[in-house]
Amino acid sequence: MTRQRTPRHGGVTEVTLGNLAIALSVVAMLAVGPRTLGPEAFAGFALAWTATTLFGYGLAMPTEQLVARRVSAGLAAHTRVPIIRLAVLGVVATVAALVWTGWSATAGTYTHTGFAVASGIFGWTVASAVRGHVAGSGHLGTYATLFGVEALLRLALVAAAVATPSAASWLMACAVGIPILLAGAIGVMANRRRPTATLSQTPNMDVRGEQLSFVLVALCYQLCLNGAPLVLDWRVGGSAPATVGAFVVASSYFRLASVITGGFTTPALVSLSRSWASGQLDEFSRDLRQAVRAVTVLATVASGLAMACAPLALPLFYGRNPDVSLGIAAALAMSTVAATASAVAGTGLIAAGRAPWAALCWALGAICMVALVSFDDGIGVATAVGLLAGPGLVLIALLSVLSLAIRTREQTPQTS
DSSP: OOOOOOOOTTHHHHHHHHHHHHHHHHHHHHHHHHHHHOHHHHHHHHHHHHHHHHHIIIIIHHHHHHHHHHHHTTBGGGGHHHHHHHHHHHHHHHHHHHHHHHHOTTGGGSTTHHHHHHHHHHHHHHHHHHHHHHHHTTOHHHHHHHHHHHHHHHHHHHHHHHHOGGGHHHHHHHHHHHHHHHHHHHHHHHHTTSOOOBOSSOOOOOOHHHHHHHHHHHHHHHHHHHOHHHHHHHHHTTTOHHHHHHHHHHHHHHGGGGGGGHHHHHHHHHHHHHHHHTTOHHHHHHHHHHHHHHHHHHHHHHHHHHHHHHHHHHHHHHSSOOOOOHHHHHHHHHHHHHHHHHHHHHHHHHHTTOHHHHHHHHHHHHHHHHHHHHTOSSSSHHHHHHHHHHHHHHHHHHHHHHHHHHHHHHHSOOOO
């Protein structure tokens, strides 16, 4: 029997710091965008970033996690097919994005929307495969460093855009995806000389269902967090593109608290999977409650600070008052808390071998959010309700299914 390596101590801190560096670079990019591009062109730029983020965190990141788990278990041979699938999806997403940029009035306000989205998708595809191998090999310091490299490259491009206004439009487009791609290329070189562990006996594994469930969970999570701007673009982008851009800024600002999620989900998945497999249901329930409670408290504090600082921070961030109502701001803040808590709770359901159920719960929440926001003719009550109802429904559904799964396991005779 082959023992699996456990994550290195301190890995959570390192990876969290790397994620914070990425968040800071994005804040700088979105803060500089309205000033260098103007509010009209920034609307298209903001949508390009949103589309890239949906692909990155909705499709590429779950594949990265799957690759990391296979490599850490000595099953690197089983990472090729998920990476190929991601590459195919990247091509499809790029074509769809290019078609979308030609159709969307808001996307058309920015000349380089197509390039920004295409380079972002390509960069995410390369980087996720590389980072998955680096993390799975146990080199979490290098893994976090790749995040830092991406952040520094993005900040450099943003600074160059400020320094050279004549080239700002092109440099800002490069800031979307080129840093991800270059950091991935550096990761390839850093990981080339590292041996990959293999098992002497490779089990017959089918990862298709698992990969699909992970992708659906991540994609619907991102839809709950970042899908509303795309719906609003469809509804009012042609008549009020600057309004969409302002909402993207407000949404990005209040979603910063979700950065802390990454520091909880991977450690929780490891510990909860071990407890469930060994039948330690009391430990499973205790660890799950502690993880959900901790991430909820931290997200609440972060979102509360964001609300308190919003009257000063948002005008600084956007260059002027984005004119987002207090109700929308509160809905964005509270929905961020609900989404982070749901992300950790969903990890428990995945650890319990119910990944398809987790995907279903997230799909219901995403559909609810999109449906409610699409009823709004602007950014009003329906949007606020939709922002809250989506992740709120997910959290209720996940906890209900988890409770049922635990009771079912308790009533099932255990075999040694």
